[in-house]
Amino acid sequence: MNRVRPKLFLLDDWEGRIRSAPGARRLAELAELTVLDRPLAEVPDEDLADVRVVLAIRERTRFDRATFDRLPNLELILQTGGHAYHIDLAEAERRGIAVALWRSHDACEAAMRELTFALAVAALRRFPEATRAGDGGQWPGLLGGTLRGRRLGILGMGLQGRAVARLAQAFDMDVVAWARPGGSTDAADGIPRLPMEELLATSDVVSIHLRLSDESRGLLTAERLRSMKPGSVLVNTARGAIVDEDALVEVLRNGPLRAAGLDVFAHEPLPADSPLRSLPNVVLTPHIGWTVEEAFAEFAEGAAGQLEDYLAGKLDPAELRFPLPADRGRPDLVGGVAR
Known part of the structure; x- marks a missing residue:
C-alpha cells in the first residue's frame, strides 16, 4: 500500500518553541513538515497547492475565504486553542475542512x-x-x-x-x-x-x-x-x-x-x-495570558496526537468544531482524502 505523508505547514511559530519541542519530532515523522519563517500571505501560491494540513498557533493567522482559496487541498487545521474566532467556520465546513480544537489545557x-x-x-x-x-x-x-x-x-x-x-x-x-x-x-x-x-x-x-x-x-x-x-x-x-x-x-x-x-x-x-x-x-499586558514555554510544548504534543489519530481515522469527534466528512481520516491513506 502506498502511504504518502501529507504536507504540513507550521504557521506563526514566532518564538521558535514549537519547532524545538519534542512533539515537533512526532509531527515530522507523521507528515512532511515545513516550518514557515514568514507569514502565510508571503508564501507563493504554488508552494501552497499541495498543503493538506496546517498547524495554527492560536489566532495569529486568519483563515477566511481568500486564505482557503490559496490552500485548495487543505483538509485539516490543527488549531492550538479551544476556539476558532479567526476561522471562517462556515466556509471551512462548506469545503469539508476539519478544524481540530486544542485538547491540551x-x-x-x-x-x-x-x-x-x-x-x-x-x-x-x-x-x-x-x-x-x-x-x-x-x-x-x-x-x-x-x-x-x-x-x-x-x-x-x-x-x-x-x-x-x-x-x-x-x-x-x-x-x-x-x-x-x-x-x-x-x-x-x-x-x-x-x-x-x-x-x-x-x-x-x-x-x-x-x-x-x-x-x-x-x-x-x-x-x-x-x-x-x-x-x-x-x-x-x-x-x-x-x-x-x-x-x-x-x-x-x-x-x-x-x-x-x-x-x-x-x-x-x-x-x-x-x-x-x-x-x-x-x-x-499584550495578550500574553497563554504565552509560556510550557504551553508551546503542549501545543506540539497535542497537535501530533491529533494528527496521528486523524491519519488513523480515530480523531475524537469531541475535538472537532464540526463533524468530520465521511471520507476523511481514512486509515488506508495517510493524509486522508485521495484528491
Whole structure:
C-alpha cells in the first residue's frame, strides 16, 4: 500500500518553541513538515497547492475565504486553542475542512489563572504608578491594598473560572460568581451565585472568564460598569469585546473603578493612541495570558496526537468544531482524502 505523508505547514511559530519541542519530532515523522519563517500571505501560491494540513498557533493567522482559496487541498487545521474566532467556520465546513480544537489545557490554563492574580495584585498595589514614578527618579509613598478579605466576583464558572475561585480562596478572599439568567443559585461547588447587578455592586475585584459569544459580547455595558462598587478593580483575561471599552475608559477616569488589569482588548494589537495606554490606573499586558514555554510544548504534543489519530481515522469527534466528512481520516491513506 502506498502511504504518502501529507504536507504540513507550521504557521506563526514566532518564538521558535514549537519547532524545538519534542512533539515537533512526532509531527515530522507523521507528515512532511515545513516550518514557515514568514507569514502565510508571503508564501507563493504554488508552494501552497499541495498543503493538506496546517498547524495554527492560536489566532495569529486568519483563515477566511481568500486564505482557503490559496490552500485548495487543505483538509485539516490543527488549531492550538479551544476556539476558532479567526476561522471562517462556515466556509471551512462548506469545503469539508476539519478544524481540530486544542485538547491540551494544563499549561495554558495555569498561565492564565496566574496572570489573573498578577494583574489583580498589580492593580491593587498600583504598580503602573510606582513604576512610572521610579523611572522618573521619584520614591512615592503609594497606598495600595491586599487581596485578603476582599470579595472576588467571577463572571464565568467554567474550567478557568472554577480554578480561579480555588486560588482566590487560598488568598482568603470571599468568592462569588455570576448566576446566569435561569441558572441555579445553589451551586455544588459552594461558591454563591449572584445576579449580575448584585455581583458588580458588592465585589472588590471582578474577573472575567467567559468565552466570546453572542451572549457575552458587550456584556459589561456602560451602565453595568458605572454600577460597580466604588474603588473596585476589573480584571479581564478573556476577550476584550466582552467589555464596552469606551465606557471602561470613562469609569477609570471618573469612577467608580479604582483600576483595571487588562490582557485583552477590543482591537489587537492595542492602538498606539488608545487612551488605555495613558491612564495611570491601568495595568496592560499584550495578550500574553497563554504565552509560556510550557504551553508551546503542549501545543506540539497535542497537535501530533491529533494528527496521528486523524491519519488513523480515530480523531475524537469531541475535538472537532464540526463533524468530520465521511471520507476523511481514512486509515488506508495517510493524509486522508485521495484528491
